Amino acid sequence: MEKRALDGDIKKVLYSEEAIRAKVKEIGAEICRDYRNRKVLMVGILNGCFPFIADLVRAIDAPIEVDFMSVSSYGGGMQSSGVVRILKDLNKTIVGRHVLLVEDIIDTGLTGRYLLENLQTRHPASLEVCSLLDKRDARAEEVPIRYVGFDCPLEFVVGYGLDYDGLYRNLPYIGVLKEEVYTHR
Ligand code: IMP
Numbered sequence: 202m203e204k205r206a207l208d209g210d211i212k213k214v215l216y217s218e219e220a221i222r223a224k225v226k227e228i229g230a231e232i233c234r235d236y237r238n239r240k241v242l243m244v245g246i247l248n249g250c251f252p253f254i255a256d257l258v259r260a261i262d263a264p265i266e267v268d269f270m271s272v273s274s275y276g277g278g279m280q281s282s283g284v285v286r287i288l289k290d291l292n293k294t295i296v297g298r299h300v301l302l303v304e305d306i307i308d309t310g311l312t313g314r315y316l317l318e319n320l321q322t323r324h325p326a327s328l329e330v331c332s333l334l335d336k337r338d339a340r341a342e343e344v345p346i347r348y349v350g351f352d353c354p355l356e357f358v359v360g361y362g363l364d365y366d367g368l369y370r371n372l373p374y375i376g377v378l379k380e381e382v383y384t385h386r
Contacts, residue, residue: 210379212376215351215353221350225260228260228350229260229261232261233263236263236265236299242265242299243267244269245270246270246304246316248271249363250303250305253361254267254303269289272287274311285315296323296324298325299327300327301347302320302330302331305361305362306335307332307335308336308339310340311341330344331348333350356377358375359375360374360375
């Protein structure tokens with residue numbers, strides 16, 4: 202694997218670029234099968250979802266639509282505040298649509314729960330969740346996830362869309378930061 206400038210900040214890699222690529226392909230095929238007779242509207246939750254959804258849509262060989270929401274739940278650090286704010290809403294109505302929420306990670310579940318409740322009031326025909334990572338041991342709110350990439354340990358992870366203080370989203374893999382990265386900031 203080619204050495205990158207940010208690799209020095211990473212203590213360990215949890216999911217390699219190759220493992221992610223294979224998993225995304227698998228999930229894409231599953232979505233394609235499940236939505237064979239229904240056109241799916243994929244709703245990406247920004248900012249963390251962008252690499253995942255970009256790869257996922259290209260792993261789906263069927264007519265789909267894509268829209269985005271941007272929410273803020275963390276104040277830039279590592280703790281979920283529990284307060285979810287919609288910074289950017291969907292461009293179109295979802296009444297009667299088959300909606301698939303696409304998330305980078307479900308951690309406490311506070312964001313996912315809020316989004317599911319919010320979108321359900323808009324009367325979609327169906328509403329499911331797809332998350333690349335599931336940190337289930339951190340769950341405070343129940344979130345039914347239809348498509349999961351990997352079960353994630355109770356560690357703060359970065360890369361492939363996931364950030365620490367806005368950084369590391371551009372790593373092609375997912376890993377854990379060295380302790381000194383936090384102490385030096
Ligand atoms: P929640 O705790 O399930 O509400 O997670 C909300 C958001 O926090 C996720 O969509 C991520 O953007 C972010 N987040 C949660 N855990 C991590 C992590 O381990 N690394 C980076 N971001 C995280």
